[in-house]
Amino acid sequence: MGVTPKIAPSMLSSDFANLASEAARMLNDGADWLHMDIMGRHFVPNLTIGVPVIQSLRKHTKAYLDCHLMVTNPLDYVEPLRKAGASGFTFHIETSKDNWPELVQRIKSGGMMPGVALRPGTPVEEIYPLVEAENPVELVLVMTVEPGFGGQKFMPEMMDKVRLLRQKYPSLNIEVDGGLGPSTIDTAASAGANCIVAGSSVFGAPEPAQVISLLRKSVEKAQQTS
Ligand SMILES: O=C(CO)[C@@H](O)[C@H](O)COP(=O)(O)O
Numbered sequence: 001m002g003v004t005p006k007i008a009p010s011m012l013s014s015d016f017a018n019l020a021s022e023a024a025r026m027l028n029d030g031a032d033w034l035h036m037d038i039m040g041r042h043f044v045p046n047l048t049i050g051v052p053v054i055q056s057l058r059k060h061t062k063a064y065l066d067c068h069l070m071v072t073n074p075l076d077y078v079e080p081l082r083k084a085g086a087s088g089f090t091f092h093i094e095t096s097k098d099n100w101p102e103l104v105q106r107i108k109s110g111g112m113m114p115g116v117a118l119r120p121g122t123p124v125e126e127i128y129p130l131v132e133a134e135n136p137v138e139l140v141l142v143m144t145v146e147p148g149f150g151g152q153k154f155m156p157e158m159m160d161k162v163r164l165l166r167q168k169y170p171s172l173n174i175e176v177d178g179g180l181g182p183s184t185i186d187t188a189a190s191a192g193a194n195c196i197v198a199g200s201s202v203f204g205a206p207e208p209a210q211v212i213s214l215l216r217k218s219v220e221k222a223q224q225t226s
């Protein structure tokens, strides 16, 4: 498999009042990416952070900011997030069935990595055209909980989607998000996920560095045996 493991702590579980130092702590503990959950109350029943927070954090770190857009109108956020310093821009297919080609093109033109996410109830076949397009997405985020909140239970039945994607697209970045931690990582890694988002399991651990290292080792081991 030609894809690199990426461990992305979800900053949703961090102390928002100390975001810059929480980000520095995660990077020091071995994180590759920082996962930023941008939620608006229409697509999900929660309200979290937006463009000003990304802009503020960017002043304190050069890290890859992996932005997960849980908003109904992601196109409106491409230019503001580019200016704010986002690195990855992952939108939900459920919000963008009609305009994803324009969205992907604008994300790429803005120098960000385009990704597409799907809710647990969305069939994986819906995102094949986005991966096979002339101007494709470079990451697929398979939600392993209903989007909206951290700290939920991992849905192992979502691994069929990950397996299908990995069989079909050996070099695609496949991200899993929701309920990942020491007890669920082997299931996700052996199905073929290489980008791992983890919030409560990392921030809730006495030694986050140990959890990050365990997540990475599980992905590396699965890649060696596949
Ligand atoms: O996008 C989401 C939730 O909608 C996630 O990124 C969560 O923030 C992950 O948190 P844990 O399940 O790992 O606690």
Ligand SMILES: [Fe+2]
Residues within 6 Å of the ligand: 010, 035, 036, 037, 068, 177, 197
């Ligand atoms: Fe997320």
